[in-house]
Amino acid sequence: MTKANRWAWIISLVAITGAVLVLSFLLSVATNNRALYERHYVWLFWVNVAVAAFLILVIGIATVRLMLRVQRGKFGSRLLLKLAAIFALVGAVPGVLIYTVSYQFVARSIESWFDVKVDGALDAGLNLGRSTIDAQKDDLANKTKLAAERLGERTTDGRAEVQPLTLERLREQLSAQEVAIVGANGRIIMSAGSSAGSLIPEPPSPMLLRTARSARVVSQPEGLEEDAASGTARVRALAYIPSSNFQLAPQERYLMVTQALPATLAANALAVQSAYREYQERALGRIGLRKMYIGTLTLTLILAVFAALLLAVTLSNQLVRPLLLLAEGVRQVAQGDLTRKPVFGSRDELGGLTRSFADMTEQLSEAREMVQRSVSQVEGARANLQTILDNLTAGVIVFDREGRIDTVNPGATRIVRLPLSAYRGRRLDEVPGLETFATSVLQRFELHAASPEAGERDHWQDSFELQTASDRDTLTLLVRGAAMPQGARLMVFDDITEIVSAQRSQAWSEVARRLAHEIKNPLTPIQLSAERLQHKLEPKLAGADQAMLVRSVATIVNQVQAMKTLVNEFRDYARLPAANLKPLDLNALVHEVLGLYASAQEAGRLHAECGADLPAIVGDGTQLRQVIHNLVQNALDAVSEREDGRVRICTEAARTEQGDVRAVRLLVIDNGPGFPDKVLKRAFEPYVTTKTKGTGLGLAVVKKIADEHGARVRIANLPGARPAMVGAEPVPRGAQVSLSFSKFAPADSASDTMVVATSTAEARAH
CATH class of the missing domain: 3.30.450.20 (PAS domain)
Structure with a gap:
């Protein structure tokens, strides 16, 4: 164990001993065990004196050593002296201040305990309790005397004609606990309402009986002594019962009435008596009590102040050494010297602080080198990045x-x-x-x-x-x-303007080429051949055969013209007119288009869920009607082979966290087989379809119209759906197509110029 550790242990033991003694005193005072304190006061006093002497000796030795260091001019001695003075001042000044205040408080508070006003208040309280009990005692005596006189009027030939029922009624009238008739020798002749403890009331004492014989009536309180049992406080009255006969030696009879005192009154009376007696005892020993308190307070102050001074010297010595190392290290670091610094050998926080400071200086040295390298690398990377961005x-x-x-x-x-x-x-x-x-x-x-x-x-x-x-x-x-x-x-x-333009040109060129090659080119020869057959055969036929020939040729010519019209519509797709954007109510447009599918709605295969409070969007009613029609028709075609096929068309508003509308969405959802992966990747290209019939231009038309409206169209399979395996049965899963409109009409213009779908016939035409 080092010298510093030994000193620390000694100081700790001394401080603990003093603290234990002081706490013992405080505990004895707090529990009001004055007798225990008085028995051990002498040895407690001398133990505190011994501890104080030991602390004075230790402080004297430490002070002498510190002064010698200051005289020799050792580095850090002045800092050590300053720290010791600060710690001593911090420990001593509050102790002296607390002692002064406590001394005045104890001295004056003890005297205030025995103030004349307090004495008078206790006397007044005691007299008040006595007067209350005396008043109740006198009242019971008067009532008992009157009751005894009434009973005497009912006495004949020395015999009591009073029945137990009469005593019970008398007890109820007097609100008494017990009522009894007592003979001259104190024996109980008759009673009513006896206590629960015994069947016969307690007889009166001979002294009470003698007083009643001389004064005719007497009353006294019982059970108000401090050693009396709880709940037995009462007032007993004894009155002589007069006799109306003229016998020479009539037999004496007395009426005894016992009335219980209220429990609160009895308890308060006992408390006042006890407090008054204790107050008188303490008043006699107040000088000794004050000396005891002040003496113990003085000893506690001496112990606290001396302990503070000793700890100040010791802790100052322990603190100053690592602080001096840190001060010298900081001075060197300020000068730019980042070499490793010396470390204080202790294992406490101050020693750890010096080790951390030494590690920090070493890390600072390494960090400075790394920063210099990083700055060079960052400058080079920034130059390279700027070159890349510029090119x-x-x-x-x-x-x-x-x-x-x-x-x-x-x-x-x-x-x-x-x-x-x-x-x-x-x-x-x-x-x-x-x-x-x-x-x-x-x-x-x-x-x-x-x-x-x-x-x-x-x-x-x-x-x-x-x-x-x-x-x-x-x-x-x-x-x-x-x-x-x-x-x-x-x-x-x-x-990508040129790329998009080239892709569109190439796509529609391919469409036109295929239509001309596959459909339109054979149509003209077919029409001409049919007309030639009619021209050659019509003169040679007659009657029904001629009519059938004319009808057949007309049918062929009409269907060829329809095919030409269809081809022209595919060709004209690339030349869709520009959108005429106006405020639109999307919900009204959806309901109008769904009017074309009344049968599907009645069969329960088509259902609409339109959101409320949707803002008006900006769009072309004719084109958007065609979009809704294409999406609904595609969804119905996808579920046509399922008995439980269902299609839902929904409108909703996507909102921000603040509640503002970010977009209005149109969703078409079905529970069909969904989109294969190859269709999901190229769904919006022409001729991409899974239907055996159709041109594959439906979603391409939807995409083009959505682009014209600045809307975003997305297709997806429902969560958890997986495409069917080759050769296996189709797996029902469902698909979803959504359009998000982010262009809204102003509130004022939307209410004035709202465009509603024109007619079902126009919708069917498109």
């Missing part, structure tokens, strides 16, 4: 968490044909000409954050139409967005 053909824009433009590459400026670099620190919708594009991109970011689709967990991809500043060209941009740390957002976009 990218795609546009790159980085937004900060507030949505302001942070980084822009030259490719973005080239694609949108605007100086985006000049708008750094501003929002994208503040760039002239990009307001609509910025709103659409922001909505797409919010939609991805709120309900990302499968495959869009990390980023999203979508195409947008951008009208250039000259309003002459429309750009098709393929935009990819991703969330970055700390709320930033990244947007990368390419101009």
Whole structure:
């Protein structure tokens, strides 16, 4: 064990001993066990004196050693002296202050216990209790005397004509506990209402009987002594019963009435008597009590102050050594010296602090080297990244968490044909000409954050139409967005206008080629051959045969004309008219189209669930009617082979966390076989279909019309559905097609210019 540890143990034992003694005293006082304290007061006093002497000796030795160090000028001695003085001051000043206040409090409070007012109050309380009991005693005596006189009037020839029932009535009238007739020798002759403890009431004492014989009536309280049993406090009255006969030696009879005192009154009377007696005892020994309290308080102060001084010297010595090491180390670090510093050898927190400081300086040295290397690497990486961004053909824009433009590459400026670099620190919708594009991109970011689709967990991809500043060209941009740390957002976009245009041209060229080759080219020879047959054979036939020939040729010609019309409609698909956008009530449009499917609704195969309070969207009623018709017809075709086939068409509003409408959705859901994987990947391309009949242009038409309206169309199989295996029975699963409209009509214009579907005939025509 080191020297410092030995000192720590000695000080701890001394402090614990003193604390135990002081707590013993406080415990004895707190429990009001004054006798125990007085028996052990002498040895407790001398033990405290011995402890105080020992502490004085230790403090003297420590003070002498500290002064010698200061005189020799050792480094840190002044700091040690300063810390010792601070600790001593912190320990001594509060102790002296508390002692002064406590001394005044104890001295004055003990005197206040025995104040004249307190003495008078106790006397008044005692007299009040006595007067209350005396009043009740006198009242019972008067009532007993009157009752005895009434009983005497009913006495004849020395015999008591009073019956037990009469005594019981008398007891009830007097509200007494017991009523009895007592003979001259004190024997109980007759009683009523005896106590539960015995059948016969307790006879009066000879003294009470003698007093009643001389005074004719007497009463006294019983059970108010401190050693009396609980609940026995009562008042007993004894009155002489006069006799109306003229015998020479009439027999004496007395009426004894016992009435119980209220329990509260008895308890209070006993409490006042006990308090008054204890007060008188303490008043006699108050000088000794004050000396006892003040003496113990003084000894406790000495113990506390000396312990504080000793701990101040010891702890100051323990604290100053590691602090000096730290001070020297800090001075060296401030000068730029990051070499490893010396460590204090103790295992406490201060020693750990010096070790941590030494490790910190070493880590700082390594970190400084790493920072220098990292700065060089970051500068190089930044230069490389800037070079890559400058040479990218795609546009790159980085937004900060507030949505302001942070980084822009030259490719973005080239694609949108605007100086985006000049708008750094501003929002994208503040760039002239990009307001609509910025709103659409922001909505797409919010939609991805709120309900990302499968495959869009990390980023999203979508195409947008951008009208250039000259309003002459429309750009098709393929935009990819991703969330970055700390709320930033990244947007990368390419101009795919030419690619889209080429794809469309190629697709519709292929459609026209196939239609001309497969359908339209054979139609003309068929029509000409039929007309030639009619021309050659009609003159040679007569009657029914001639009529049949004419009808057959007419049928062939009419069907050929219908086929030509159908081919022309497929060819004209590529030239759909531009959408005439007006405010629309989507729910009304859905109900109008569903009027064409009344039979399916009556059969329970088609059901509509329209949401309430949907805002008016902006769209072309004719084109959207065709979209709803195509989707509903495709869904009914998908469930046509199932007896339990069901189709639901729903409208709903997608809202933000604040309750604002973000999009209006149209959903068509069926419980059919769903889409195969190959159709899911190419569903919106022409001629992609699973039907044995049809052109495969249904979803392609829906996609084109949705693009015209700035809406987003999505198809998906229901959750948990799996495609059927080859050669196995079809697995019913279901599919869902949804359109999300994000363009809404203003509230005022929607109420005034709401466009409702025109007629069922027009819907059927389209």
